[in-house]
Amino acid sequence: MLDLFVMSVRGKFITFEGPEGGGKTTHAKRLIARLEAAGRTVVYTREPGGTPTGEAIRDILQHQTTGETISPPAEVLLFAASRAQLVAHVIRPALERGDWVVCDRFADSTVAYQGFGRGFDREQMIAINDFAIGETQPDLTLLLDVPCAEGFERITARHAANHQSLDRIEQEARDFHERVRDGYLELAKRWPQRFRVIDARATEDQVAANIWEWVQRECG
Ligand code: TMP
Numbered sequence: 001m002l003d004l005f006v007m008s009v010r011g012k013f014i015t016f017e018g019p020e021g022g023g024k025t026t027h028a029k030r031l032i033a034r035l036e037a038a039g040r041t042v043v044y045t046r047e048p049g050g051t052p053t054g055e056a057i058r059d060i061l062q063h064q065t066t067g068e069t070i071s072p073p074a075e076v077l078l079f080a081a082s083r084a085q086l087v088a089h090v091i092r093p094a095l096e097r098g099d100w101v102v103c104d105r106f107a108d109s110t111v112a113y114q115g116f117g118r119g120f121d122r123e124q125m126i127a128i129n130d131f132a133i134g135e136t137q138p139d140l141t142l143l144l145d146v147p148c149a150e151g152f153e154r155i156t157a158r159h160a161a162n163h164q165s166l167d168r169i170e171q172e173a174r175d176f177h178e179r180v181r182d183g184y185l186e187l188a189k190r191w192p193q194r195f196r197v198i199d200a201r202a203t204e205d206q207v208a209a210n211i212w213e214w215v216q217r218e219c220g
Pocket residue numbers: 046047048079104105106107108109110111113114169170
């Protein structure tokens with residue numbers, strides 16, 4: 001008699017990356033609505049955060065809730081700790097169930113912000129990421145690229161509408177954010193099989209259409 005094995009197919013893992021003000025959260029949510037309408041079960045999550053531990057780390061990192069200055073190496077490791085927790089508790093189980101995962105920032109953010117932005121050794125950032133995430137690498141990374149001046153106009157308007165101020169990392173100097181943006185574009189060249197660069201200056205509908213086209217082509 002034949003034994004029947006029912007094996008669920010691993011879901012797809014899509015990450016949104018990019019400098020500030022590129023519209024990652026808006027487009028992650030639009031993509032999820034479209035995937036769900038197409039019959040997929042999708043888990044949305046974000047970094048830092050996405051688990052109780054990760055959200056506590058997010059508050060420390062963005063709003064310095066401990067009241068203590070965060071040293072740059074501690075910043076790297078706190079992002080990595082949040083990521084390790086998110087992979088173990090949310091992302092890996094979801095992919096193993098066959099669900100799709102859409103993550104608003106992931107490991108590339110550490111290479112872009114802490115590597116290119118802060119000046120830490122990029123290969124060391126990649127090694128720390130690998131320690132945190134193991135084999136759980138994205139299938140597709142959508143880089144929403146926007147020039148810093150335009151990105152900051154957008155986030156300044158958004159924060160004003162929500163009566164919020166710039167967070168700890170947004171407050172970094174303009175040349176920090178320029179290095180982050182250039183760093184992302186370098187990462188896209190390093191891993192062309194995974195990265196797709198999308199010009200986020202286009203209209204929101206145009207950007208959403210470009211994203212949908214890439215997702216269908218790469219993950220369909
Ligand atoms: P956001 O997801 O709301 O944009 O906020 C996350 C902030 O944290 C953003 O300024 C980018 C920064 N960040 C890093 O510096 N390194 C990282 O590894 C991650 C995930 C985010």
